[in-house]
Amino acid sequence: MTTSEVIRIWELSGVERLHLTTDTSLIFKFAVKPFTTEADILINLAGxxxxxxAVQAWAIRGHTLGMLMEDLGVPVRTATEKDAATMAALLHATPVLGHLDTFDEEALTSLPERGLAALAALQCQGRFLKAWDISRALQRLAPCAKALAAGAERPPFGVCHGELHPTSLHLGTKGTRLLDLAKAFNGPGLLDLATWVRDPCSCPTRASEPTHPRLHPRWRPLRRGESSRRASCRPVGIGLALHLGRPLVPRPGRRRTPRPRDRRRAPASSAGRHRRRHALDVVVIHDLIDQRPYEPAGAA
Structure with a gap:
């Protein structure tokens, strides 16, 4: 090796590009718990x-994973929703992997209560003391979790990425590759939809809007027998993405008459604003239970 180039480093993992004397390069990635199973996940999915x-070599020393992977180079373009849908369909068709966590109907039903218990334990340690938004969301979700989780095991049910967003897909000269699968799990494919629309890179929000997920947006599922004339054509993962594709309609509320200067743009911007009010997805709660370093805005 002649030189190394830091690509990304944070508290629990890091990625470097190693330039070898043979005019080739490899990617070196290291990670600590709970991300030490990524090499095994990548090898299983490749099979x-x-x-x-592609993983060239890997080893675990103590509590740290080290991997050497192929260098895919610089992406030729950013992944789109169509790219994500194509790759997600392939991934979700994969049979469940036994060593991954499984979010079936039973697990999803118990998830809010488990999340509240984990949050309480962390607060006893002096962490997440200002996580009122997460606590309130879980408290509101717990009574209806069983109804929301009903039918969660209908297809597509298989391996989910867990962090599906544009930087998780590499579109280069060698084709499209999936990256960063350390948080993969078995579950309904719609949970990957929730992480895609929640990510600010895949669905940008205005600077004044919060970047953390929201549980109850101004949309509700279409009721049985109700006209779909006002329904949204894009189910954006509302309510833990467990409405499973049911169309969405605006919740009743006070309507503001547009001022003259914004009257022309009101319909388009209003629709876009509602689509950008994202759900609190199951991966955030799972991170909380695992005590992973997710900190809400303003958390101590």
Whole structure:
């Protein structure tokens, strides 16, 4: 090796590009718990024909994973929703992997209560003391979790990425590859939809809007027998993405008459604003239970 180039480093993992004397390069990634299973996940998915980044070598020393992977180079473009849908369909068709956490109907039903218990334990340690938004969301979700989780095991149910967003897909000269699968789990494919629309890179928000997920937006599922004339054509993962594709309609509320200067743009911007009010997805609660470093805005 001649030189190394830091690509990204944070508290629990890091990625570097190693330039070798043979005029080639490899990617070195290290991670600590709970992200030490990524090499095994990548190798298993590659064996099922999923286009993931190739692992050349890996080892675990103590509580730290080290991997050497192929260098895919610079992406030729940013991933789009169509790219994400194509790759997600392949991934979700993969049979469940036994060593991954499984979010079936039973697990999803118990998730809010488990999340509240984990949050209480962290607050006893002096952490997440200002996480009122997460606590309130979980308290409101717990009574209806069973109804929301009903039918969660209908297809597509398989391996989910867990962090599906534009930087998780590499579109280069070698084709499209999936990256960063350390948080993969078995569950309904719509949970990957929730992480895609929640990510600010895939669905940008205005600077004045909060970047953390919201549980109850101004949309509700279409009721049985109700006209779909006002329904949204894009189910954006509302309510833990467990409405499973049901169309959405605006909740009743006070309507503001547009001022003359914004009257022309009101319909388009209003629709976009509602679509950007994202759900609190299941991955955030799972991170909380695992005590992973997710900190809400303003948390101590």
């Amino acid at each position: 099922h024909g999923i286009p993931v980044v």
